[in-house]
Amino acid sequence: MLKIYGDLSSGNCLKVKWVCDILARPYQWIAVDTTKGETRTSEFLQMNGAGQVPVVVLGDGRALAQSNAIIRYLARGSDLIPSDAYQEAKMDEWLFWEQYSHEPYISVCRFQMVYLGRTVGDLDPEKVKRGYAALARMEHHLAGQRYFTGDRVSLADVALLAYTRVAHEGGFHLDGYQAIRRWIADAQQALSV
């Protein structure tokens, strides 16, 4: 059976859980406490040299890391990946954008507030600015279409939902982001999360 090493308060880990739940794929969840150095043991580093959750271990013992690579692998052949090659590439465009221009700001500010106990005033203003820039781009895009790759929910929505729906825990206010709030509701319903 598939094993998922993860932390339920991490959006990156939730992405993997959600995809397994949606696809009704059985798994064993192994809780990892990142604050206690559990991702830095030699056993863990053998699964993922980056020392991060999530990691999945397949039935044959082979490991795979990086949330978006994992969900891409688990969801292959399913409706969560557009069947058209160009639309699949647009999904990938959002997956890479999420890890480069969204997660490092929206998720990191949340981490600093929730895990490290910082206040909004302690946050790096550059990170806050870039987080709002990411939200502005999402708002602009979602004003024109229902989901990130069109009318149907895809892994792009899974990846972006994970931290956007808890953006307020990192001090980001979604009050002025009507399209994002509409999309969060739609995506949560479509994905049953």
Add this chain to the structure above:
Amino acid sequence: MLKIYGDLSSGNCLKVKWVCDILARPYQWIAVDTTKGETRTSEFLQMNGAGQVPVVVLGDGRALAQSNAIIRYLARGSDLIPSDAYQEAKMDEWLFWEQYSHEPYISVCRFQMVYLGRTVGDLDPEKVKRGYAALARMEHHLAGQRYFTGDRVSLADVALLAYTRVAHEGGFHLDGYQAIRRWIADAQQALSV
């Protein structure tokens, strides 16, 4: 014909050029000067709302952004993507890792030195530390296997080669990284770049 909007001194843009050259895919290169705001015009933002190069425009006028999403799309069905689903997922693991844990340090330090004229002493020590952590992980991995996903070169090598081979321009010394230097030589030869 495929159009590539890019900057030849950007590793992210070179990835796209290299893949087209390797696959003998004809393209029109459109030089974009990012320092002159050319990625911030409304015309450019319509192609890529993130305001970054590279962007490709396909023959039918549809645009695609994010270097690793672009090369994944262009190389589909070629030997640059492993045919085994798990190995393809491992390639994706490295592609996402490159954008999250390598490019933001190795490339950004180079950008600050080459484009902004900073010296090594001006660099953010945290960025330097994380850049060397990325190199250490690569060194460890490449000591055990020829390329990132095994015996054959793949898009993981394309993506990681782009900035690693010019890491010294960002102040990173590869003297102690024998496996990386061996891999740079092998990958450059295998990819003819």
